[in-house]
Amino acid sequence: MTRYLSLYGYFLIQRFKILMEYRLNFFIGSASTAILQAASLATIWVVMRQIPSLNGWNFYEVILIYGLLTMGESITHMFADNLWTIGWNYIRSGDFDRFLVRPIDPLFHLLADRFCHDGIGNFVTGALLIGVSMYSLHVALTPLRAIYILVAVISGGIIFIALNLITATSAFWLTESIPVTQVVFNMNEFAKYPLNIYHNAIRILLTWLIPYGFVSFYPASYLLGRDAGPVVWLSPVVATVFILIAYRVWLFGLRHYSGTGS
Template sequence: MNGIRLAIMHWKVGAMHEVQYRVNFFLQLIDSVIRLATGLIAIWLVFSHTDDLAGWSRHELLVVMGIHILLSGINRTFVEPNVFQFIYTIGEGEFDYVLARPVDSQLLVSVRNLRFWQLVDVVVGVVVIGWAVSGIVETTSLPEVLAFLVAVSCGAVILYCMWMVVAAAAFKWIRVDDTVQLLNGLFQAGRWPVTIYPGWLRLTLTFVVPLAFAITVPAESLASKLSGGMLVLTVIVTGVMLLITRVAWQRGVRNYSGASA
């Protein structure tokens, strides 16, 4: 069965389910506003002392923050609920039923849930990015916008891969909820461009947990700081991450021993 159809079918069901809980919408809105406000205060604090943070202007940093919010929204709408449900089903033995279905198990696990109201963050992220870009002095060219779209899509995929690789560890260790929380903590480091961090941390955030490719690179594309080579590298890293995720998943399924064993 077609993967997109499978996803849409589940998302429709998920959306129908979520819309019933309107209070979640308001909670999500409040949550987004608080996080936006704290983010803005942090940027304001930094720029009350200096005009430039490791080569990034105030508006460019706002772009980074906007992308961070946008990707966080995508992740919390589409990825995280599925990862948590998967970890739960592994613990409860209900993963048997995922494996029994005649569709790809990784695909099915990745699309079963949708946290509709988290899309608020996606909207907030887009607004912040638009606002920030309008404040950048040099105008953003069309190729830069295209590069941004490619980079931000890669970013979303990279985040999906990071979460899924950790999730696949549940095949072996069952309880990996805490590891997912750890990932969320690391993700917070992406609020700032990785270039402001000291060398060791920058390297970690580039090659171990590829947040640099997920968040900083899309921001660089809008801030006219991105080279073509870096964009190509981002696409390659995304491909490699997808491959690693796939291998981790397949190995996991092969070693799956069920909950009753």
């Protein structure tokens, strides 16, 4: 474990050396995600001006949901972006074999191979949004809430990574996994709004099958003191269960790969 941590640190340093070489690219990347977020926020703002309350949730409350989702998403973006490109950049080109002849875990190698700085912009935006929302709603940042947010964001990141890992594994069969990943990933759009505005089916889907609800809506409900039941405590549990399932799926894909090659 310590070996992997120090190795990851070393990968990260090398990655930043490359990024510094393309400094302009680095800033454009970080800024572009922030700009995209701004556009997305503008949409919510326009919507909320028309309907000041979405099923009892006002603008700043929706912003809290949005901020939590953005922070969770930024974690996959930073640490697991290679899951998007595994098919095209690694399996199709045969570069994935390189990971298999090295004495480290191939999934670790895949993820460590490219830290994606574009996520930093999202991370900062998400944090700012949570701050703005809590400030406007007079929700004080008590130590308990701070820990709760930390755990929720990490769990949220893990939920995103788990879902992307499951869909990325399809690359072992299809070579190109982006369309599959895209379909599941895009479901997070629903989680930008309070889940109680949707039909039951969608709510169940986003809670138990593609659990983006645990990234944003349930933690936000807790922070705002809304009565959502014990589910508000389940984010870390759901994250653990999903990442374990995802890792199993990944290992299954890996076995298929060693049976067939590319």
